Amino acid sequence: MVGGGFQNIFKIPELKRRVLITAGLLAVYRIGVHIPTPGVDGNALAAFFAAHQDTILGLFDMFSGGALERLSVFALGIMPYISASIILQLLTVVIPHLERLSKEGDAGRKKITQYTRYGTVLLSIIQGFGIAVGLEQMASSAGEIVPVGGWSFRIMTVITLTAGTAFIMWLGETITERGIGNGISLIIFAGIVARGPAAVSKTITLIGAGTLGVFTVAGLAIFMVAVIGLIIFVETAQRRIPVQYAKRVVGRRQYGGQKTHLPLKINQSGVIPPIFASSLMMFPATIAQFSGIEALNKFAEWLTPGTGIWEIPYVAFIFFFCYFYTAVTFNPVDVADNLKKYGGYIPGVRPGKRTADYIDKVLTRITLGGAIYVSAVCVMPTALMVMFKVPFYFGGTALLIVVGVALDTIAQMESHMITRHYEGFLKKGGKTRGR
Template sequence: MQLVQSFQNCFKIPDLRRRILFTLGLLIVYRIGGQITVPGVELVVLKEYFESAGNTLFGLYDMFVGGAFTRGTIFALGIMPYISASIILQLLGAVIPYFQKLQREGEEGRKKITQYTRYGTVFLAAAQSYGVSFFITSIKAPYSGQPAVADPGIGFTLATMLTITTGTIFIMWLGEQITERGIGNGISLIIFIGIIAELPYAINQEYNLFIINRGFSKNIIEEILLIALMFAVVAFVILLTQGLRKIPVQYAKRVVGRRVYGGQTTHIPLRINTAGVIPIIFAQSIMFLPGTITQMFPGHEFMLAIGSFFSTESMFYWFVYGLMIIFFCYFYTAIVMDPNQLSDNMKKHGGFIPGVRPGPRTAQHIDGIMTRITLPGSIALAMVAIFPFFVTRQFNVAPSFAQFFGGTGLLIVVGVALDTLQQLESQLMTRHYEGFMKRGKIQGRRG
């Protein structure tokens, strides 16, 4: 009842109601654009071809864009070029001094990085749309042999590049508008709505599978247990997303004129899953690549043997996939968390960790804690990522439905939902309304 009342209060506040309706309106525009097919593409041929691409790199990409890639729409690339450009600039910030300087310049540096991200998005979208045009041209229906493009050529290539690149820029603009004038992070919400949009189709596919195999594969009790298992996995992902280690920090008192500054005690929140979903995305991209390549050589015995090792039903795949996630957790955490910079900032403002000398000792202390808490976090992340494959194999669940038992999709959905609810709760509390919970408060991924 408290939750329902809080949602009703959201629409009693004019500014908050306007922000929510604005966000919903732009998300509807995004979903409409995801149904408009690129001119000259046969949708039936694409559907027939991509039915077997669920466990390849194309299936992973299609999940993030809400099925727009397999439908060959003007939003086929989704917001992924923007995400790729952001990750590239973040990685460059760890090795190139110029970008490191921009990251330390505050608001002005952030604006420059945002501008470079936009330029990178346009470049990546143009390059990827060029590749997509050739890829779609090469597609033929597996059974009828009908080509996906009836009139290929330079005209189709240029038209595809123009429409898809423009669509990506438009999605980027939608995300920025939602962040500025709506509620929540626009880019994250666009990915969120794309994943959630596939849930009704996944439920329908699982329902049809149950009706066809009723009495043979699983009964109604097993279906109920599966639903209960899904709720348990969601609860575990929430714990993984919000789990953190608090390092106490004290600030010495400083007297400036007649005012006294500092003298307060706070903490540094270190998350056990600092890297988020990035390790899974990196690992999936690499692990799906061999399977995607082997599909290009049908009937080749050596390629079929390689493909069997990298099948999602293979124990070898699960083991290597888990190890890669653990590695990328440490790799990405080391990039986004710099203990030396954190220690220097604390020292400049008169902060220190009780019992630890400021300077290099503080950096070593923070680095040691990060190393220890990243291990259980990375193992838990690997378990969440592998669990959908296990569910598909052991419980005969449809692959599209199994992805909501864990993996990248569930982590993104839970993280974005927590962030958005946290912003809504902050808006309510600012205007003296009760939040979504009577005790405590919702914590987003950023604390």
């Protein structure tokens, strides 16, 4: 870290302001998680979620930071915004108008962001209405979840949840613009991390009761540190393709001739593949439990984590989405065309189609390594829970998100500090020349 480490963050006014804005807005988000939606019995809802932790509801509750379990005003979380963003990215490949907008710079990106907001509100209304109707039909061991239903409850729930998601979307965009780091990612990060103290407290209780051994917990802690180190190593790893720019003479000046590289991340798709794979794998269990059909319940039992059958399609889905999402977000043909446009080429490879084929070949190979790495990290929690009876969610998608967001935020802090020191150096140099 430039300038002596994180202790210098508050010595830089701009960076201090951004960090405080980010912390304040995240605090507002965490307060909103505890504000309940009117018309719902909280005790009955908590009992219902305790019996359905292994369904898709448990996954959504993790991303909402526990807001769905309480059915707070932020119960839908940021998932509608993420879904709308992913849908827009996929439609960019199919619809020419969106493809043109994505290549028009800031103006095009602003238009796509506007479409994403409209899609977020639409998805929130649909999901909010589905939750309202579903809650009216559900019951738990603690009684009816919705004591008084009807259209008044449905409309109130839809308005409350949609407004909550819109407010979270505004918080995320404000953090990205005026704070530090990616706002949407930090909101998910805050929700996951907020559940950590409860998990640690539960583990300490189990140690005191003799259910878990001290050496087992110590071994798991060491293993967890090793896994975090692996995630940091792979998430920052790159395959650098050398690029050479041809020399050009304009007038009496010579341009180009530099040597640089094209960085390709090992895990190009990030955490999208495990999120989609988990949703698809948990969807049958959710449908089975709500349907009450015996045949579907048996099918859902086969797809329970830890049975051995569950891991095979789960890993297959992760591999599929790793390649699919990488193909959607990274276009080797566009990269090759841009290199050719600005006089760049890969040594030993002919510009144009040959360059695109070469980049695609390299990307396909490193995506295989990235898919294996993501699958190993995501399957690990199941193995730990089966072998050691770990009482809290460890690793997987949550750990990938937490480590990835932390690395991105630290990198942005370093960038601000480097910029500040560079500007200070230029100012000192200007004063010297002025003398």
